[in-house]
Amino acid sequence: MTGALSTTAGGRRGAVAHEVAEVVGTRRVGAYQHLTLVAPGAADLARPGQFVALAVGDESSATLLRRSFSIHRVTPTGGDGTSATGLGTVEIVVSAVGPGTRWITSRQPGDTVDVIGPLGQAFPLPTDPTSCVLVGGGYGSAPLFWLAEALRERGCHVELVLGAASEDRLFGVDEARRSGDGVTITTDDGSAGHRGWVSDVLPGIIERTSAGMVYGCGPMGMLRSITDIAAAHGAVAQVAVEESMACGVGVCMTCVMPVVGSDGRTRMVRSCVEGPVFRGDAVRWDAFEGGHCRVPDDAVGAPRVGGH
Amino acid sequence: MTGALSTTAGGRRGAVAHEVAEVVGTRRVGAYQHLTLVAPGAADLARPGQFVALAVGDESSATLLRRSFSIHRVTPTGGDGTSATGLGTVEIVVSAVGPGTRWITSRQPGDTVDVIGPLGQAFPLPTDPTSCVLVGGGYGSAPLFWLAEALRERGCHVELVLGAASEDRLFGVDEARRSGDGVTITTDDGSAGHRGWVSDVLPGIIERTSAGMVYGCGPMGMLRSITDIAAAHGAVAQVAVEESMACGVGVCMTCVMPVVGSDGRTRMVRSCVEGPVFRGDAVRWDAFEGGHCRVPDDAVGAPRVGGH
Amino acid sequence: MVDMSVTLAGQRLRNPLMTASGCAANGKELHRFFDVAELGAFVTKSVMAEPRSGRGTPRMAETPSGMLNSIGLQGPGIKAFVEEDLPWLASVGARVLPSIAGSSSEEYAEVASVLAASEAFGAAVGVEVNISCPNVANRGLVFACDPVASSTVISLVRETLPPRVPVFAKLSPDVTDITAIAAACLDAGADGLTMINTLLGMVIDTDRMRPQLGGVTGGLSGPGIRPVAVRAVWQVRRAMLEGVMPTVPIIGVGGVRTGRDALELVAAGASAIQVGTATFNDPAAPVRVLDELTGLLESKGFASFGDAVGVAHQR
Amino acid sequence: MVDMSVTLAGQRLRNPLMTASGCAANGKELHRFFDVAELGAFVTKSVMAEPRSGRGTPRMAETPSGMLNSIGLQGPGIKAFVEEDLPWLASVGARVLPSIAGSSSEEYAEVASVLAASEAFGAAVGVEVNISCPNVANRGLVFACDPVASSTVISLVRETLPPRVPVFAKLSPDVTDITAIAAACLDAGADGLTMINTLLGMVIDTDRMRPQLGGVTGGLSGPGIRPVAVRAVWQVRRAMLEGVMPTVPIIGVGGVRTGRDALELVAAGASAIQVGTATFNDPAAPVRVLDELTGLLESKGFASFGDAVGVAHQR
Numbered sequence A, B: 001m002t003g004a005l006s007t008t009a010g011g012r013r014g015a016v017a018h019e020v021a022e023v024v025g026t027r028r029v030g031a032y033q034h035l036t037l038v039a040p041g042a043a044d045l046a047r048p049g050q051f052v053a054l055a056v057g058d059e060s061s062a063t064l065l066r067r068s069f070s071i072h073r074v075t076p077t078g079g080d081g082t083s084a085t086g087l088g089t090v091e092i093v094v095s096a097v098g099p100g101t102r103w104i105t106s107r108q109p110g111d112t113v114d115v116i117g118p119l120g121q122a123f124p125l126p127t128d129p130t131s132c133v134l135v136g137g138g139y140g141s142a143p144l145f146w147l148a149e150a151l152r153e154r155g156c157h158v159e160l161v162l163g164a165a166s167e168d169r170l171f172g173v174d175e176a177r178r179s180g181d182g183v184t185i186t187t188d189d190g191s192a193g194h195r196g197w198v199s200d201v202l203p204g205i206i207e208r209t210s211a212g213m214v215y216g217c218g219p220m221g222m223l224r225s226i227t228d229i230a231a232a233h234g235a236v237a238q239v240a241v242e243e244s245m246a247c248g249v250g251v252c253m254t255c256v257m258p259v260v261g262s263d264g265r266t267r268m269v270r271s272c273v274e275g276p277v278f279r280g281d282a283v284r285w286d287a288f289e290g291g292h293c294r295v296p297d298d299a300v301g302a303p304r305v306g307g308h
Numbered sequence C, D: 001m002v003d004m005s006v007t008l009a010g011q012r013l014r015n016p017l018m019t020a021s022g023c024a025a026n027g028k029e030l031h032r033f034f035d036v037a038e039l040g041a042f043v044t045k046s047v048m049a050e051p052r053s054g055r056g057t058p059r060m061a062e063t064p065s066g067m068l069n070s071i072g073l074q075g076p077g078i079k080a081f082v083e084e085d086l087p088w089l090a091s092v093g094a095r096v097l098p099s100i101a102g103s104s105s106e107e108y109a110e111v112a113s114v115l116a117a118s119e120a121f122g123a124a125v126g127v128e129v130n131i132s133c134p135n136v137a138n139r140g141l142v143f144a145c146d147p148v149a150s151s152t153v154i155s156l157v158r159e160t161l162p163p164r165v166p167v168f169a170k171l172s173p174d175v176t177d178i179t180a181i182a183a184a185c186l187d188a189g190a191d192g193l194t195m196i197n198t199l200l201g202m203v204i205d206t207d208r209m210r211p212q213l214g215g216v217t218g219g220l221s222g223p224g225i226r227p228v229a230v231r232a233v234w235q236v237r238r239a240m241l242e243g244v245m246p247t248v249p250i251i252g253v254g255g256v257r258t259g260r261d262a263l264e265l266v267a268a269g270a271s272a273i274q275v276g277t278a279t280f281n282d283p284a285a286p287v288r289v290l291d292e293l294t295g296l297l298e299s300k301g302f303a304s305f306g307d308a309v310g311v312a313h314q315r
Ligand SMILES: Cc1cc2nc3c(=O)[nH]c(=O)nc-3n(C[C@H](O)[C@H](O)[C@H](O)COP(=O)(O)OP(=O)(O)OC[C@H]3O[C@@H](n4cnc5c(N)ncnc54)[C@H](O)[C@@H]3O)c2cc1C
Pocket: A051, A065, A066, A067, A068, A069, A070, A071, A092, A093, A094, A095, A096, A097, A098, A099, A100, A101, A102, A139, A142, A241, A242, A243, A244, A245, A246, A276, C062
């Protein structure tokens, strides 16, 4: 990878591009920064639910590890090539919470960032028209509008539920109205929509729409309750998780979590390559507690008393 | 030290300021970058020959050590306060040779840099009007024009000699003509002025002007030959050295070199606080070789055979 | 053109660049970014006898110019490794330096024997023995911290493997005298050394005021530790030059991010270079470092890579 | 307001922040940037019996998030120290933790006795014994790498100094088991521990293809090594909590640049904090870190600094 060139390993499993992307747009949206990057490789390959991993700083940066962000939207290359969007862009929505995200959100148009993507598994789409509810917490709503459009193209009825602590931490309320058949807003403090959590309104919406699929993206606690509610109503939950990731490409084993496989056995799987989207009922939520996740005793290769 | 404020420890020995300086000017001059920084504390305290130490990057930078630069000129605060220069500025001339200087030279107007200064000992000025030759190698000429003006204010005759590998590595030829009574240029490749080294022309100039003082700033090898030539002609050499400095303020002991004291004994002295200006004949040039400087056997506290 | 080939304990490699164990998984993931057969050798994640789940999370903490990890040797076990991973690497033409681990010296030997008996073992250019594992028989003391334990593991593995296959002992820097451990490993039959594994470190999560890693302590890696790796390689190479121990190839690893970084280890005495943590920043780092190193050697007028190995000892 | 005062082995300090030996000279230079009497204690450059010129140059190399130094304990000797430096520090009201060094255990004792007999010794709140010096009697092996040599030095110094003056042994991380050295020092009478000194490292100058430092190897310091310091403090504190050795105050040092960094060491078990290399970046770092640490403790609801010491062991 040199200069603005991108390498796309299209022929190999899980095609992914590594490119130096120019920032062509950046704007504040509530508590977040919305960035548009010229990353044709990622733009042409991505599907809703996948993510990109950005490097922080230049080669002399003290910050070595990449930061991951859900892809909000892509505009693939192609078309007549005359519009700016013909360049192939990827959009992300970033909450500045630490040094890496502060650096990323301070990039200006014309600056470049080193981007790898698309990474991970996309949200699976139902083959038949199904009624779907898409639930986003905070910036977790970012990938849902694109997903909503893909679902509606397949004839699905799509309801969106956006929740956040307060109005400024909601993302994409207007976009939700454009991309979905119905939108419900919740805030913890009642500054917008219903006062309360998404889990307060979700059961009613699933029932009203007879939803068969619930998609979720947001904090772990929220994903867990979405899973429980979906199960209670006979719907399938597909959730996109955010585990701490050192590489994002599957080589470091830092991002693992316990997930039940098709053989019924629990394994510590890499959320960057086998996720970030998992079936909610496959995730071993019982292993997460207070910011730690332990290895369940029944997991494959779990430590046994007296060693291995 | 916060924001654009500066702390100046005026009451204590060797007053020095630590300030967040705004870049108000930057321009390319030949192979160098000329930067103007708003640093009122340093501007008001500095004298020719002193230097400033700049931090590289922000608090999360992998580059911890400061980089030192001779002060090219200052414009103190005061006056009517209406001109931009009333802000108190320090100018430096930087050659981008490594990561630190590349970062510094890429600063744009409006950016800030963390500056400590003025540091070190200034060039001593003769009390009587004396004929002086000022010799600068490459960017080493940067502090000489300011020095020339101070000397001429005292009635000294001032000749300048600027040498470099090639024309683009000369700094301040026009400025030299304005600040001195005579200017001689040398380049190794003959692309400007005499083809050759400053040491080729220096003896003639000292003789012609009956110079009593020779000031030098530039690479070590040049300073050594200036010292030898001055001595051969009965003149005193004052040279500004550039040793690798980790702190610049006298606390780390990395910048030492062997210098003969007034008691005739050699000590490893800190070039950041006791220098960077030394009497040329006090420096133990014999100890420098091939990028190393050893501790002379006769130095105070030198290792003795069999330990200390 | 600089001749970048290198012969390590009898095995000829097309170039000296390798992945570092545990920083490249077992090939498929990085093969999306570059052809893993371009490497001198692909070093796989240390594999143990049985499948292992590793530790709970968080398993990582970022540190200035580095990171801490506590993966806990998660892996599929040697059986799955020889049935799936090694054949895949062989199928794409990669030369492989499998890394093996154990909780007892017998486990190391067991892993080595399954490996040696496996069909795709022909792709192996040697075996790297990760002795930075807790020894359950000795209160969890890491093998590599004790010359006797290290030498027991190495001699068992050496006996188990066919003579044509060189054994590399991978050393830990967390010892008072790394030359003593190196000498013990060579005495026990190691054909080469890999230096260094991570340093034991720890990060406190100051929000929760508790250790950040689920495993409490972890291994420190990345550019910040490079000076320790250079020093370790230098000391052991020096001891070899002084005749304190036989001269064998050293594989240098620790904090390499650029060709210049690799050259530091080479000049200190390394005959091959592994790139670990830098891969997390740039998945193509191992081949990029190869290009950069080749360019640097060329610009310095070296005719072959081998001429640069250990040169800093001569100046 | 958080009560930031701390009592270290019987000596009450107004706050836990200190300079680190060799990173602050002997006071005058930093006094231009802040009032050195504001510190809990000012730790001076390790002083030996005679004047020392130190090593040749280059004495430093910059490394990612750190640096390497090989100063070689340049200093004026204990006589000049007690005649000039210590009285000056006393005159500005600073509390001082003098650091002493030696090439033999007798030299340590000699330095300690001149110090104890000196007029300004009342300003001292203890003596820090830098045992990371080469022991000429033992082929230059660093005292701190050997429990016996460490304990000999510490007991001689302990005998030499008046009982009211606590002795802090400053440990090296370059050992297989730092708790063993810590225990040996406490056994020998140390009243506290300072951890950690620099890690042995090396940088190759790839332009000249030779070691960059005149002294070949040097000490690695700065934020990059912080995880090693946190781990060392944690391990020793843990051993104290487990009753393996008596509980004494630990002074934490290594890679502290911000109040958050200091809090890591405190939570791991440090009762005081030294700021070293960060001072080269920001001469006022020790007092800035104090402010930041105070603010953090306040925001977390701690009533006193002491309540935060070692809390990470309880969660
Ligand atoms: C698949 C995925 C998708 C994500 N999508 C978005 C998004 O669309 N918008 C957005 O603002 N953020 C998103 N995040 C979270 C984002 O990656 C973190 O907020 C960011 O890495 C924090 O970096 P920092 O340096 O600012 O903070 P620090 O807290 O200083 O980060 C230090 C380290 O911890 C890791 N880390 C910290 N917080 C998180 C977190 N919540 N999740 C994962 N790793 C973390 C970082 O990667 C880094 O290695 C996503 C994370 C993942 C894994």
